[in-house]
Amino acid sequence: MVEENVSKLIRLMREAGISTIVSFNKYNVYYMTGFKPIEGVAAILSSNNQQYLIVPRLEYSRALEESKATVIGYSKYKVDVEPGERIVFKDLLETIFKVLREEGFASEDVGVEYSRVSYKTLKKIIEFLGEDKVKDCSEIFVRARSIKSPSEIGFIEKATRITEEGLKAALDAVSPGIREIDVAARIEYEMKIKGCRTLAFESIVASGVNAALPHATVSEKRISRGEVVIVDIGARYMEYCSDLTRTFIAGKPSSKLRDIYHAVLEAQNAAINAVKPGVKAKEVDEIARNVLREYGYGHLFIHSIGHGVGLEVHEYPGLNSENEKPLEKGMVVTIEPGVYVKGYGGVRIEDIVVVEETGPRVISRFEKSIL
Amino acid sequence: MVEENVSKLIRLMREAGISTIVSFNKYNVYYMTGFKPIEGVAAILSSNNQQYLIVPRLEYSRALEESKATVIGYSKYKVDVEPGERIVFKDLLETIFKVLREEGFASEDVGVEYSRVSYKTLKKIIEFLGEDKVKDCSEIFVRARSIKSPSEIGFIEKATRITEEGLKAALDAVSPGIREIDVAARIEYEMKIKGCRTLAFESIVASGVNAALPHATVSEKRISRGEVVIVDIGARYMEYCSDLTRTFIAGKPSSKLRDIYHAVLEAQNAAINAVKPGVKAKEVDEIARNVLREYGYGHLFIHSIGHGVGLEVHEYPGLNSENEKPLEKGMVVTIEPGVYVKGYGGVRIEDIVVVEETGPRVISRFEKSIL
Numbered sequence: 001m002v003e004e005n006v007s008k009l010i011r012l013m014r015e016a017g018i019s020t021i022v023s024f025n026k027y028n029v030y031y032m033t034g035f036k037p038i039e040g041v042a043a044i045l046s047s048n049n050q051q052y053l054i055v056p057r058l059e060y061s062r063a064l065e066e067s068k069a070t071v072i073g074y075s076k077y078k079v080d081v082e083p084g085e086r087i088v089f090k091d092l093l094e095t096i097f098k099v100l101r102e103e104g105f106a107s108e109d110v111g112v113e114y115s116r117v118s119y120k121t122l123k124k125i126i127e128f129l130g131e132d133k134v135k136d137c138s139e140i141f142v143r144a145r146s147i148k149s150p151s152e153i154g155f156i157e158k159a160t161r162i163t164e165e166g167l168k169a170a171l172d173a174v175s176p177g178i179r180e181i182d183v184a185a186r187i188e189y190e191m192k193i194k195g196c197r198t199l200a201f202e203s204i205v206a207s208g209v210n211a212a213l214p215h216a217t218v219s220e221k222r223i224s225r226g227e228v229v230i231v232d233i234g235a236r237y238m239e240y241c242s243d244l245t246r247t248f249i250a251g252k253p254s255s256k257l258r259d260i261y262h263a264v265l266e267a268q269n270a271a272i273n274a275v276k277p278g279v280k281a282k283e284v285d286e287i288a289r290n291v292l293r294e295y296g297y298g299h300l301f302i303h304s305i306g307h308g309v310g311l312e313v314h315e316y317p318g319l320n321s322e323n324e325k326p327l328e329k330g331m332v333v334t335i336e337p338g339v340y341v342k343g344y345g346g347v348r349i350e351d352i353v354v355v356e357e358t359g360p361r362v363i364s365r366f367e368k369s370i371l
Numbered sequence: 372m373v374e375e376n377v378s379k380l381i382r383l384m385r386e387a388g389i390s391t392i393v394s395f396n397k398y399n400v401y402y403m404t405g406f407k408p409i410e411g412v413a414a415i416l417s418s419n420n421q422q423y424l425i426v427p428r429l430e431y432s433r434a435l436e437e438s439k440a441t442v443i444g445y446s447k448y449k450v451d452v453e454p455g456e457r458i459v460f461k462d463l464l465e466t467i468f469k470v471l472r473e474e475g476f477a478s479e480d481v482g483v484e485y486s487r488v489s490y491k492t493l494k495k496i497i498e499f500l501g502e503d504k505v506k507d508c509s510e511i512f513v514r515a516r517s518i519k520s521p522s523e524i525g526f527i528e529k530a531t532r533i534t535e536e537g538l539k540a541a542l543d544a545v546s547p548g549i550r551e552i553d554v555a556a557r558i559e560y561e562m563k564i565k566g567c568r569t570l571a572f573e574s575i576v577a578s579g580v581n582a583a584l585p586h587a588t589v590s591e592k593r594i595s596r597g598e599v600v601i602v603d604i605g606a607r608y609m610e611y612c613s614d615l616t617r618t619f620i621a622g623k624p625s626s627k628l629r630d631i632y633h634a635v636l637e638a639q640n641a642a643i644n645a646v647k648p649g650v651k652a653k654e655v656d657e658i659a660r661n662v663l664r665e666y667g668y669g670h671l672f673i674h675s676i677g678h679g680v681g682l683e684v685h686e687y688p689g690l691n692s693e694n695e696k697p698l699e700k701g702m703v704v705t706i707e708p709g710v711y712v713k714g715y716g717g718v719r720i721e722d723i724v725v726v727e728e729t730g731p732r733v734i735s736r737f738e739k740s741i742l
Binding site: 061062078115120138182186197217304322 | 409410427428429430431432433436447448449450451452453485486487488489490491492493494507509552553555556557559560563564566568569573583584585586587588589591669670673674675685691692693713
């Protein structure tokens with residue numbers, strides 16, 4: 001996987017005329033090296049495929065195991081070093097400068113992510129390299145990561161299978177009297193034993209009035225009979241995220257709820273069917289929004305129709321009314337219309353779709369009839 | 372809690388001569404407003420205590436519920452708005468500029484966190500306000516958050532009680548044949564139903580050779596008889612973190628393991644006893660390191676002795692050999708010596724200590740005999 005990613009990055013670096021990129025971002029470091037950073041990590045990649053991974057001294061052994069890049073450990077303070085260990089007694093930035101200088105990377109253009117790196121850090125990099133040498137390479141990562149390789153899609157599918165196990169646990173658990181947090185505990189237990197090491201995001205189990213808030217997460221509220229329960233969860237697999245939502249009912253739905261549910265489902269189907277290479281992101285949003293407007297729920301659909309999914313649960317492309325850019329083959333996006341009624345509840349249904357040559361391929365399979 | 376935090380920030384703002392601060396950081400926004408951000412959120416605080424919370428339109432209702440600040444929603448794209456809602460059709464930064472201008476904050480010094488805000492964003496803020504008006508306020512947050520109020524300490528204690536339930540579940544689960552990930556699943560289930568909505572960090576259940584890596588997290592490896600198992604976990608409560616480590620044995624410890632265990636425990640006790648206001652952070656590290664050196668394990672203690680704990684699991688102060696600053700009353704820190712033997716295993720023991728007037732108060736209670 002890392003080799004494919006690196007090739008893609010190098011191609012984009014050459015197109016942009018950038019010789020070397022330095023990233024501090026945990027997702028991009030993982031994308032470039034296969035090493036999962038905790039904190040204080042950077043990766044360097046040159047367009048002739050020299051790869052460096054710079055990690056705190058305590059991560060040195062793990063980095064050697066997880067990555068094929070040249071690993072350099074750093075420590076701000078003197079510690080005893082074992083023979084053969086490549087440890088620099090400087091801070092992260094000074095260690096990066098040392099590599100850039102010694103490998104000759106400092107004499108050519110160096111790309112850094114202006115939208116990710118802190119002002120303080122980038123100022124120091126500009127001081128070291130000179131203003132004319134430092135370029136913004138944010139777009140290179142956004143672009144590379146937005147088009148998924150078959151192995152990346154495979155990981156998202158696996159994360160989706162695990163997430164569906166979580167939804168099944170939720171469906172089994174939801175009943176009058178149980179607390180939202182207990183439902184979440186069962187979901188997360190099930191996903192964990194099925195191979196999800198970390199969640200893609202904080203689980204949402206929002207019942208009744210809580211379901212009117214799109215980001216309600218969980219509370220100790222008990223679910224009452226007849227209440228709606230929005231379950232929005234995601235597992236990670238090999239660090240790739242899934243993100244699915246189902247809306248369950250603890251008992252029988254009212255006719256109002258049934259009406260909202262069917263409107264949301266119809267909006268979702270219309271949006272999914274619109275997904276294909278070349279269609280503008282905003283068009284997918286507009287199609288769902290129009291369906292909900294016809295039902296009189298347009299003003300209650302208070303977010304966009306979806307987003308890209310990958311190493312981050314929200315990544316490029318945003319499927320919103322401002323994004324004029326076309327969808328492309330290999331993108332993986334969510335389609336998640338929702339209707340939120342203050343003081344009453346809400347309905348959201350979310351699936352994950354791969355943009356294929358011939359149209360949408362929905363990779364989530366969990367049933368969507370009113371449950 | 373928020374009122375105390377705000378008073379503390381305002382006092383530090385006045386000392387630094389900064390009239391208004393703007394933060395985009397999720398922890399600092401929560402600290403200032405009580406609202407828990409997902410993404411795209413900012414908070415503004417003036418030294419005469421005007422408080423603004425700027426959130427994406429889909430978070431508007433939740434923000435009104437969670438925070439007493441003046442809430443302003445923003446949306447980059449036109450959406451239908453309900454009567455009474457305060458929604459600006461701009462992006463986050465333009466919405467901030469609107470507030471700064473309309474409230475007269477733009478005419479005085481504005482503090483922004485140079486170490487947290489991206490280069491791209493801060494460049495735009497400097498363009499808007501003028502370079503002489505923008506000040507780095509990173510230190511104000513670091514300083515305010517490093518000294519915990521009684522209510523903050525209470526939340527950390529509650530998070531610690533929940534984490535101890537997780538350790539108990541781990542102790543019950545650890546036995547030859549079980550997978551690390553299954554132990555983690557039971558820990559997290561137990562913590563969740565006891566009120567932990569999110570983890571402070573990714574749980575570590577590292578057995579045998581995996582225990583030689585300080586940040587090994589979990590794998591599908593089965594635990595073998597006689598292996599060491601490092602369990603390093605933390606719950607959050609009201610967003611405040613706990614962070615505890617115990618080292619269990621799946622069976623009987625070897626005499627080598629017993630020797631390492633006692634050295635680590637002795638180092639920990641020595642370091643804990645050194646904690647009091649006025650002692651330099653580096654001295655606490657040095658005391659533990661000296662104990663381990665006496666046992667011949669100095670070169671195997673490859674990280675620092677501890678760190679501050681609060682809204683972030685790692686925050687100021689770092690207790691390492693470089694930090695000359697004194698500990699202060701109200702700081703909450705971990706004390707976590709460890710010894711790591713490549714290809715064999717490791718031992719780490721970690722507790723949380725409040726720096727009180729009279730010395731250390733250890734708030735974690737889970738037993739530490741070899742288990």
